[in-house]
Amino acid sequence: MTKRLTGKVAVVTGAASGIGEAIVKRFDEEGAQIVMGDIQRDLGEKISAEISEESIYVDCDVTQEHDVEALLQAAVQTFGRIDVLVNNAGIVGARGPISEIPAEEFYATMDVLLTGTFFGMKHASRIMQPQGTGSIINLASTAGVQGGLGPHVYAAAKHAVVGLTKNVAAELCRFGIRVNCIAPGSTATPLVAKAHLDDHSAIEEVEYRLKKSSPIKGRPGMPIDVANAALYLASEESGNTNGHCLVVDGGLTTGSSAEDPPYSEVLPFMRESGKTGI
Numbered sequence: 186m187t188k189r190l191t192g193k194v195a196v197v198t199g200a201a202s203g204i205g206e207a208i209v210k211r212f213d214e215e216g217a218q219i220v221m222g223d224i225q226r227d228l229g230e231k232i233s234a235e236i237s238e239e240s241i242y243v244d245c246d247v248t249q250e251h252d253v254e255a256l257l258q259a260a261v262q263t264f265g266r267i268d269v270l271v272n273n274a275g276i277v278g279a280r281g282p283i284s285e286i287p288a289e290e291f292y293a294t295m296d297v298l299l300t301g302t303f304f305g306m307k308h309a310s311r312i313m314q315p316q317g318t319g320s321i322i323n324l325a326s327t328a329g330v331q332g333g334l335g336p337h338v339y340a341a342a343k344h345a346v347v348g349l350t351k352n353v354a355a356e357l358c359r360f361g362i363r364v365n366c367i368a369p370g371s372t373a374t375p376l377v378a379k380a381h382l383d384d385h386s387a388i389e390e391v392e393y394r395l396k397k398s399s400p401i402k403g404r405p406g407m408p409i410d411v412a413n414a415a416l417y418l419a420s421e422e423s424g425n426t427n428g429h430c431l432v433v434d435g436g437l438t439t440g441s442s443a444e445d446p447p448y449s450e451v452l453p454f455m456r457e458s459g460k461t462g463i
């Protein structure tokens with residue numbers, strides 16, 4: 186059977202951990218040639234060695250425009266083209282009440298989450314336009330589609346990622362390039378383990394907690410869920426999907442909850458009304 190990404194070259198930032206690592210491994214299973222960028226060289230080189238022999242790892246701090254450009258050029262020099270870019274690198278960044286956030290923490294958070302994504306799209310578009318094809322996938326978050334689901338600056342940056350995705354999609358569609366984003370809910374990764382338990386390796390405990398709080402009973406958000414969404418957006422199956430924000434959160438942002446809804450006592454009546462048209 187033909188693999189879903191056979192013949193495609195994919196570049197992934199923040200590829201050495203969590204969601205990025207899952208995307209790399211999923212894309213590898215589906216036949217892509219992969220260029221991994223991250224600031225965690227040891228982890229990145231280890232994963233690169235585990236997957237296809239053809240994959241490469243490149244040091245890339247997404248806050249540095251030159252690094253991002255060099256990452257994308259490495260893909261072109263090695264494989265001749267770029268079909269997919271996943272702007273995934275991320276941090277939690279500045280936390281605390283709005284009255285207390287230091288300006289430098291605000292800028293540093295925006296630099297990774299928003300500016301890094303901007304650099305990726307800017308330089309990928311230069312390579313993809315002459316190709317006449319490409320798929321750019323940005324990592325947003327549920328904190329980027331609804332208020333109150335993350336720290337202030339993180340939420341601001343992720344809302345901006347959703348906005349930039351839609352706007353760049355409107356520009357690049359005429360060159361055959363699609364631009365979409367994914368908005369995951371809480372997903373069991375080192376980032377979440379560090380944020381909640383101050384221990385990036387406490388993945389099992391995070392998974393256990395997410396299992397209890399997930400809207401879908403007993404079903405925690407896992408990196409593979411996001412990787413499968415990225416696979417869809419990277420492949421030809423999503424050929425007519427552009428400017429879209431694919432939410433992968435078990436329904437959290439559309440009202441699904443692990444708790445009984447506040448109107449649960451009137452649910453039987455509501456169901457009956459639906460049938461009789463009251």
Ligand code: NAP
Nearest residue numbers: 199202203204246247273274275324326371372374375376
């Ligand atoms: P993760 O496990 O921490 O992986 C992120 C990777 O990006 C890490 O290797 C990290 O290195 C790296 N990174 C950080 N700053 C970088 C920079 N300046 N340049 C290049 N790489 C950098 O995090 P994750 O949970 O997989 O998150 C991946 C993406 O999904 C992020 O954009 C995040 O905001 C988004 N997301 C995650 C969740 C979730 O619940 N996990 C939910 C919604 C959205 P260090 O470990 O050294 O920082």
